[in-house]
Every structure is written in C-alpha cells, then in structure tokens.
Amino acid sequence: MLVDGFGRELTEIRVSLTDRCNFDCVYCHNEGLGDTRGPMAPRDEEMTTDEVVRVLSVAADLDVQAVKLTGGEPMLREDLEEIVRRAPEGMEVSLTTNGSFLPDRAEGLVEAGLERVNVSQDAVDPEAFAEITQSGAYDRVIEGVDAALEAGLDPVKLNMVVFEGTAEYIPEMVDRVAEREGLRLQLIEYMPEIAGHPEWAIDIERVHEWLAERADRVETRDMHDRKRYFVAGDEGEGMVEVVDPVENEMFCDNCHRVRVTHDGSLKGCLNRPRVHPMGELTEAEIRAAFHEVVADRVPYYGEFMIEEDGEWVRNDEYVGEQLVVEGPSLTADDD
Ligand SMILES: Nc1nc2c(ncn2[C@@H]2O[C@H](COP(=O)(O)OP(=O)(O)OP(=O)(O)O)[C@@H](O)[C@H]2O)c(=O)[nH]1
Ligand SMILES: C[S@@+](CC[C@H](N)C(=O)[O-])C[C@H]1O[C@@H](n2cnc3c(N)ncnc32)[C@H](O)[C@@H]1O
Ligand code: SF4
Ligand code: SF4
Numbered sequence: 487m488l489v490d491g492f493g494r495e496l497t498e499i500r501v502s503l504t505d506r507c508n509f510d511c512v513y514c515h516n517e518g519l520g521d522t523r524g525p526m527a528p529r530d531e532e533m534t535t536d537e538v539v540r541v542l543s544v545a546a547d548l549d550v551q552a553v554k555l556t557g558g559e560p561m562l563r564e565d566l567e568e569i570v571r572r573a574p575e576g577m578e579v580s581l582t583t584n585g586s587f588l589p590d591r592a593e594g595l596v597e598a599g600l601e602r603v604n605v606s607q608d609a610v611d612p613e614a615f616a617e618i619t620q621s622g623a624y625d626r627v628i629e630g631v632d633a634a635l636e637a638g639l640d641p642v643k644l645n646m647v648v649f650e651g652t653a654e655y656i657p658e659m660v661d662r663v664a665e666r667e668g669l670r671l672q673l674i675e676y677m678p679e680i681a682g683h684p685e686w687a688i689d690i691e692r693v694h695e696w697l698a699e700r701a702d703r704v705e706t707r708d709m710h711d712r713k714r715y716f717v718a719g720d721e722g723e724g725m726v727e728v729v730d731p732v733e734n735e736m737f738c739d740n741c742h743r744v745r746v747t748h749d750g751s752l753k754g755c756l757n758r759p760r761v762h763p764m765g766e767l768t769e770a771e772i773r774a775a776f777h778e779v780v781a782d783r784v785p786y787y788g789e790f791m792i793e794e795d796g797e798w799v800r801n802d803e804y805v806g807e808q809l810v811v812e813g814p815s816l817t818a819d820d821d
Contacts, residue, residue, distance in 0.1 A: 487548065492785055498552045499542075502558060503563045503566070503569070504557050504748050507557060507559040508623075509620065511606075511619050513651075513681050515677055515680040529748075535568055542573050542577065543574050546576070547773075550577070551577060552577060553573065555581045559586075561584075566581075570598040579599060580600070580601060582606070592636070592639065593636075593637045602642075604645050606646075606647075614651070631644070631669070640668050643727075644662070645672050648674060651686070653688050656673065673729065677732055694728060697713075698715070707727065709740060710737045733793075734787060741755075744776075746764075750764050752775050754782055761810055763775070779811075
C-alpha cells in the first residue's frame with residue numbers, strides 16, 4: 487500500500503470519466519477540472535475504456551480498495567457499464583451522478599457489478615432545483631433515485647450542496663432520508679476554492695448544531711473525520727453525513743484519495759491544481775505516476791494552505807509551484 491509523507495494511506499481513487507455534463511449547476515467545481523459547459527459529444531482526450539480499466543488494475547495491485555466513478559457527468563459515457571464490469575475483482579465500484587440517466591440504466595449497472603451510487607439532489611422543490619442545476623430534469627432525478635433503490639443499490643446517498651440557495655431545504659431532505667429505507671443524505675459544504683462566490687457559503691457549524699439536536703446518535707467516520715447523524719423516521723432511522731472540507735485540517739489529515747482526470751493524469755488533491763500525467767498509460771507509467779503523486783501529496787489545509795493571523799494563506803513552500811509534473815520517470819520502486 488502506498489503511504490504519503492504525512493502518513494496517509496492511499497485506499498481510494500476517484501476517476502473522472504469525462505468533464506462533459508448535461509447540467510450546468512451554478513456551484514460546480516467539476517472536481518477541479520474547469521468548466522463543464524460545451525459540446526456533449528465525446529472528446530478525443532478522454533481515456534478509452536481499456537485505459538480506464540488499466541488504471542484500475544494498477545491501482546488494485548497497489549492495494550487501492552475502492553473506486554468512485556465521477557465527472558462531469560459519468561453517465562454520458564456509453565461504456566460505463568463495460569468499465570464497471572471490467573473493474574478488478576474485489577474493488578468496490580461506486581458512482582456519483584446527477585441521476586438523470588439512472589431511470590434507464592440503473593438495472594444494467596447493477597448487473598455489471600455497481601455496488602453503490604450517490605445522486606445529487608439539492609432541493610425538494612422543482613423550481614429551486616431547476617434554478618440551481620440550470621436544467622429542468624427534477625422528475626428524471628427523482629425517478630433515477632427510485633430506479634437505483636429498485637435495482638437493489640444500497641445505500642443510495644443523496645448529495646446536497648449546502649449554500650445559501652439550498653439551506654432552507656435541509657429539514658425536508660433530512661425527513662426524506664429518515665422516511666425512506668435505503669436512502670442516506672450527504673450534506674456537502676459549499677466549496678468556494680475553485681467555484682468562486684465565497685459569499686454563497688453558510689456557516690456549516692450551524693448545520694452541525696441543528697443536526698445534533700435532531701439526531702438520536704452521532705458517529706465519526708474515519709475517512710475525512712466526517713460526522714454521521716442518525717435521525718429517527720416513521721419506519722426506522724436515516725443517516726445524514728456532513729462533508730465539511732473547507733478550512734478543515736482534520737478533514738485533510740484523514741484524506742486517503744487521489745484523483746484520475748478524464749484525460750489520464752493523476753491529481754493528489756481536489757483543490758491543488760498540480761497534475762501528474764500518466765504518459766501513454768502503459769502499466770509501468772501508471773505505476774510510476776502513482777508512486778510520484780503519492781510522494782507529492784500534502785494535506786491542503788494545514789500544509790499547502792496555512793493559517794496566519796486568522797487568514798488562510800498559501801504556504802511559501804508551494805508559491806509558484808509547477809502545475810504539471812514532468813512525465814513519470816519509470817524508475818519508481820516496483821514494490
Ligand atoms: N475537498 C474535498 N472534498 C471532497 C472530497 N471527497 C469528497 N468531497 C466532496 O464531496 C462531494 C461528493 O463526493 P462523493 O464522491 O459523491 O461522496 P463521498 O462521500 O466522497 O464518497 P462515498 O462516501 O465514498 O460515497 C465531492 O464532489 C466534493 O465536493 C475530498 O477528498 N476533498
Ligand atoms: C462534480 S459532481 C460530478 C458527478 C455528477 N455530475 C454529480 O453532480 O453528482 C460531484 C459532486 O460534487 C458536488 N459539487 C460540485 N461543486 C461543488 C462545490 N462548489 N462545493 C461542494 N460540492 C460541489 C456536486 O454536488 C456533486 O455531488
Ligand atoms: S451535474 Fe455534477 S458535473 Fe454537472 S454541473 Fe452539476 S455538479 Fe457539475
Ligand atoms: S487534501 Fe483536503 S482538500 Fe485535498 S483532496 Fe484531500 S481532503 Fe480534499
């Protein structure tokens with residue numbers, strides 16, 4: 487297993503299959519990859535099916551236990567089912583999607599071996615949803631969530647970005663997961679680092695306090711030190727997890743993920759712009775790039791950014807750093 491200089495083991499990868507999307511959410515950070523707007527046709531720079539499968543296979547050799555397929559909108563890839571089917575034995579395969587294509591494909595994805603899905607749903611009100619996502623697909627998303635549950639995906643997590651445009655819908659979303667078995671809610675703190683508009687953020691501590699009152703019990707997940715609140719519903723209980731990475735050193739101290747960009751580079755941190763190309767995506771080059779990116783990984787808050795006089799500023803050590811790291815050297819230790 488690869489471990490970085492801060493003792494953080496690499497256990498998960500997030501593969502962006504495309505940077506295209508059929509939605510245009512006002513807050514989108516697109517996993518740090520730039521704009522999602524533009525033509526919907528597949529782009530030449532996207533990794534092929536074989537290339538994605540090769541990256542997963544090398545990751546599995548390096549003891550990476552789980553992969554999250556994301557984007558852009560990963561369901562724009564027609565080969566998604568094939569990628570899931572060909573993922574290495576024993577690696578947990580999950581998907582984060584806007585849900586609009588799930589009604590027709592949830593069953594096929596489960597047959598291919600998909601184990602979990604996270605579906606973005608920011609509001610319970612179709613008008614607010616249309617305003618946020620700049621698309622009218624609310625009904626498709628709700629149908630998509632139902633299709634995922636019916637296909638046997640468990641849990642289905644609803645991803646809700648918490649910012650001033652959505653905060654009022656939190657109580658109804660919490661009720662939704664408390665009342666429907668199989669559903670969970672992730673309240674994702676709005677991240678302005680890439681998306682801009684810091685004025686949209688709301689104080690996530692107030693959300694924690696509200697949940698602590700509403701919940702029967704609270705647990706802390708190892709990954710990112712995230713809090714999970716268990717809330718009672720009519721038929722059992724629902725779980726609400728808070729994803730609060732902004733200016734949170736504990737979150738970054740417990741980060742065990744690297745990212746693969748749609749065009750075949752590795753990225754050690756969502757917020758840090760630096761990428762490590764994986765060359766022509768031969769197994770040796772992919773393996774060398776994994777070694778390099780893990781050696782180069784640092785916690786974003788607490789190391790790349792440090793707090794001075796109550797302000798977060800970039801650590802002098804990383805000012806002016808090279809954004810693209812030269813291709814993998816192929817000399818990395820092959821252990
Ligand atoms: N800063 C930061 N944000 C993250 C990280 N992981 C997830 N997030 C935020 O959470 C969003 C949703 O991620 P998902 O992959 O759907 O959910 P997850 O909770 O990370 O994954 P699972 O619980 O494993 O399904 C991301 O798009 C980010 O906004 C991370 O490592 N760093
Ligand atoms: C970039 S999207 C890609 C997958 C898919 N298109 C979707 O929307 O689920 C992944 C997740 O990032 C979240 N997200 C996007 N921009 C964000 C931001 N600025 N702050 C916090 N979360 C954000 C979305 O809500 C979504 O749950
Ligand atoms: S659906 Fe996902 S990728 Fe598309 S714009 Fe919204 S958050 Fe971004
Ligand atoms: S180091 Fe922090 S900001 Fe970077 S990916 Fe990990 S949790 Fe996110």
